[in-house]
Amino acid sequence: MNPPIQTDTKEQILNVAERLFANQGFAGTSLRCVIREAGVNLAAVHYHFGSKEELFRAVVSRIAKPVVAAQLERLAHCQAQNDPPSVEAILEALLTPPLQIVLSCKEHGMNRAQFMGRCRTEPEPIQTIARQEFQASHQVFLDTLQRSLPDQSRTELSWKFDLAIAALIRVATEAGKPNALLQGDSPKHIHLTVSRLVHFLTPGIRADSTHRRI
Amino acid sequence: MNPPIQTDTKEQILNVAERLFANQGFAGTSLRCVIREAGVNLAAVHYHFGSKEELFRAVVSRIAKPVVAAQLERLAHCQAQNDPPSVEAILEALLTPPLQIVLSCKEHGMNRAQFMGRCRTEPEPIQTIARQEFQASHQVFLDTLQRSLPDQSRTELSWKFDLAIAALIRVATEAGKPNALLQGDSPKHIHLTVSRLVHFLTPGIRADSTHRRI
């Protein structure tokens, strides 16, 4: 009499869409593949999300929301101790949550990493839809980085921050492969990976590119 | 009487395919869009390339060949002066040719940057097809880097090299956008960009991640 076994249709669609968008991209993923693997009806997708593009937006939002929240919470926490925080502390707050969430659940983790990596090379409007979900967090982090390194121009900090994000995404998407930086999935492994990544990025971020010679 | 004006069909197809694969990805690009914009017949694509996948391979190969040749030539040149070369010299030989080619012609340059960036997130077998074209060069550079930094493990150098490539591709794809590292397209601008990128990456590559504390 209970309507039980049936996992929530909406969530099931999101799970499958997340994986397929990650593996095959937006254009490479058909709604028929989604509904086939999700075991739902095609009309259900349009009923719950309206269109393929809105389904994509829902997938992005579900991934980004907890990541952004965790990033801002970590940043506020280290700002309470030191303001402005060190470059290392800022990067640790930025890098840890995505890597944690990517590796939190064995099933969806790698898909989410691939998904975020793929978002940055998708054609418009997909790329913009994805970027918007993280923009608020990135703006706060860039502002904080600016106060920690007031002598560097906004432009210089912008491209350095952008390359830090690029490194983060690359580490996440390559996780587990041979010679990759991130291998295990325990908190210990994540902490070690973040530490190595922070120490790889920090000296280049600290160095003022206008005050040096070749 | 001369068959003149008609630009070479094969090359015209490659030009359009390069741009569309870059903007929309492999799955997002239809052969019909290619032939429409190229002003050729659909059958011409299958006649000259055999299939959509083989067309993609031809596009990758055309981009990679001159880049790889220039990278190896530059590396050999600085090895003639110093062997093993400094990390800075190795990176300069690695980074300069792609950025030069990306900005060499105003039209196709940015497309090629986007194309290379997109190749790294395409589903298989597309991603592998693209990687193979650069693998020979990357192997030589990684070996040289290993001789320059013999104290670091192969694994550590591998992920550092991979992040350097990620930074290169990100800089290329973002070229010209606000706050991007690479703005102009003159040799002077390219040299300055390479210099800044080298100095951003070098200290992190030189630091041994196993000999430091958090």
Add this chain to the structure above:
DNA sequence: GTCTATAATTCGATAGAC
């Protein structure tokens, strides 16, 4: 909310004339 059925396009690939 979930389903079937189908509309309206578009796709990659090929056959065969010229």
Add this chain to the structure above:
DNA sequence: GTCTATCGAATTATAGAC
């Protein structure tokens, strides 16, 4: 080498019964 014509299959989206 280039063309037209077309096959067979796949796509997003919607209409309407239940």
